[in-house]
Amino acid sequence: MLPQIRFYVGKGTPSAMSRQLTTAVESVEITHNDTGASGIQITFQTGRQGAQDVKDDPIVSDSSLKVFNRVVIQTVASTGGTVLFDGIITHHEYAPSNTPGQSRLTVTGEDASVMMDLEEKTKEHPNQHEGTIATKIIGDYSQYGLTPKVKNPPTIIVPSAQERVPVQHETDLQYLRRMAARYNYHFYINPGDTLFSPQAYWGPPVRSGNPQRALSLDLGRFTNVAWITFQYNGLAPTKVADRVQERTSDKQAPAKQESTTLDTLSKEPGLTSQGSNVRKSFLRAPWGLDNAQTRAQAQAMVDNSVESVVTASGELDVAAYGDVLKARDLVDLRGVGGSYNGTWYVSSVTHSIRNGSHIQRFTLSREGIGGLKEVVRV
Numbered sequence: 001m002l003p004q005i006r007f008y009v010g011k012g013t014p015s016a017m018s019r020q021l022t023t024a025v026e027s028v029e030i031t032h033n034d035t036g037a038s039g040i041q042i043t044f045q046t047g048r049q050g051a052q053d054v055k056d057d058p059i060v061s062d063s064s065l066k067v068f069n070r071v072v073i074q075t076v077a078s079t080g081g082t083v084l085f086d087g088i089i090t091h092h093e094y095a096p097s098n099t100p101g102q103s104r105l106t107v108t109g110e111d112a113s114v115m116m117d118l119e120e121k122t123k124e125h126p127n128q129h130e131g132t133i134a135t136k137i138i139g140d141y142s143q144y145g146l147t148p149k150v151k152n153p154p155t156i157i158v159p160s161a162q163e164r165v166p167v168q169h170e171t172d173l174q175y176l177r178r179m180a181a182r183y184n185y186h187f188y189i190n191p192g193d194t195l196f197s198p199q200a201y202w203g204p205p206v207r208s209g210n211p212q213r214a215l216s217l218d219l220g221r222f223t224n225v226a227w228i229t230f231q232y233n234g235l236a237p238t239k240v241a242d243r244v245q246e247r248t249s250d251k252q253a254p255a256k257q258e259s260t261t262l263d264t265l266s267k268e269p270g271l272t273s274q275g276s277n278v279r280k281s282f283l284r285a286p287w288g289l290d291n292a293q294t295r296a297q298a299q300a301m302v303d304n305s306v307e308s309v310v311t312a313s314g315e316l317d318v319a320a321y322g323d324v325l326k327a328r329d330l331v332d333l334r335g336v337g338g339s340y341n342g343t344w345y346v347s348s349v350t351h352s353i354r355n356g357s358h359i360q361r362f363t364l365s366r367e368g369i370g371g372l373k374e375v376v377r378v
Contacts, residue, residue: 004076005353007042009064009089013145014072014198017064024059026104026354030085032327033363034186034205038111039073040085045102046094060094060105067092070144071109074195075324078344083191084351086145087111104209111189112144112198116173125166125214129156130179134187134202137172145196146189153183154261155296165368176202184300184307188328205307206328207263211343215316217335222378224321225371226312230340232369237271238305238315240278240298254291255283255298260306260367265330265343267344267370270309271302279305308365312344313347318358325349325360332376333364342371 003248005028007017032038040223046059059065069089075081116137125133131152138148159166168175176187180202189287190199217225243252260271271278283298312333318324325331327349334341344364 004081005080005084006074006076006355007374008072008195009069012143012318014070015064018062021062021064022058026332028351028353030073030351030353031186032350033349034188034328035136037113038085038087038189038203039190040073040087040109041156042071042107044105044107045101047101050192057094057103057105060092065089065092065105071107072191072195082326083193083195084324085109085111086128086189086191086196088114088144090114102271103130110140111191112146112200113173113189113359114174114303115141115144117171119143120171121168123168123363126161126169128166129153129158130166130182131202133166134179138200138202139174140172141200145192145198146200147192147197149199149201149203151185153185153296154299155183155292157293182297182300184303186328190328201328205262205345207265207330207345211302211330211332211377212325212346214332214334214378215314215321215325216292216378217333219335223335224316225335226315226317226334230310230312230336231244232270232310233308234270234274234277235279236305236309237269237367238262238281238302239271240281240301242282242284242298244283244294255294257295257298257302260303261299261308262303262352262367265345265366265372266310266368267308267372269368271306271367306367307345309349310365310369311347312340312364313362315359315361318360321360323361324351327362331364332372334376339369340371342366342373342376349352 007223009017026043026045027185029041044059046057063178073085074083087109089109093106095104098104131150135148180187187202192198215225216222239258242255246254327346331346344366347365350361
């Protein structure tokens with residue numbers, strides 16, 4: 001029996017999965033990260049049960065599992081549960097077997113951003129800055145329940161049609177990500193807090209707010225982490241020092257950034273604690289920029305370089321943790337010593353759900369070592 005999980009499948013707003021399908025689910029794996037699409041794999045135990053199944057395997061032929069149908073998965077709790085995934089079925093893999101009970105159907109899907117990546121377009125966006133464009137593009141996919149959550153870039157410049165017209169020469173997803181990269185912004189789709197209400201986020205990484213329930217190691221009955229390892233990449237921090245040609249004049253604009261604008265999560269950020277042992281790089285802009293754009297894109301390079309100077313990889317049991325660890329948010333960590341205790345950004349999580357088990361693998365990141373606080377939220 002799988003842990004308390006509900007499945008919804010079908011076209012448009014999906015319906016509860018049939019009992020036949022639900023009882024056939026063998027395992028579920030869900031992945032969320034802050035740089036790409038969320039993904040899912042559901043493995044069904046299949047097979048023909050009798051004369052009524054002569055024509056086809058009833059699981060394989062079930063119309064609710066058709067490619068490009070929607071699939072939503074929710075945990076069940078007294079508080080209403082947590083939506084783990086909301087997306088689109090994109091792939092089937094069927095493996096029939098000569099051995100009874102060993103046939104399998106694996107259904108793979110991605111979040112709704114996959115629908116933004118089906119059609120390459122040449123499209124103009126006159127008199128609009130990136131935040132406006134992002135909101136408009138996301139709005140074109142409202143049929144998937146998407147609610148846009150767009151943060152305007154730090155530098156808002158609305159180019160006149162006489163000066164410059166932003167032109168898209170790729171899919172909507174590629175264009176959203178390319179615009180986001182200019183400011184070290186992320187674009188991803190969260191499954192949402194309520195059913196059938198995924199949220200499309202375009203903005204900076206979320207490194208402020210209340211952390212989730214603490215991850216604990218080697219703390220007796222409070223331990224909820226099975227294992228964890230840490231890596232420090234001293235080659236990641238980067239400063240930018242350059243001059244670029246302005247778009248509207250014959251002058252060169254300075255592009256020098258040596259500090260980050262990200263919310264600090266550590267006592268010893270690599271960018272400052274490594275002294276002179278920090279990479280220096282140029283800003284290679286695709287077009288002439290004015291002063292504000294130059295500074296913003298140089299800043300994005302610095303911020304991107306320090307996001308994951310220190311990373312942690314680990315595993316927890318959801319039953320021991322008492323909650324679901326969410327990606328793209330903060331979490332406190334304790335029990336691993338002063339260098340690595342403290343608050344972290346959750347870069348990715350992978351749910352592995354099987355008979356009686358719900359395990360999460362996770363990746364954490366921050367810009368340096370040493371926690372900023374002695375007490376964490378339990």
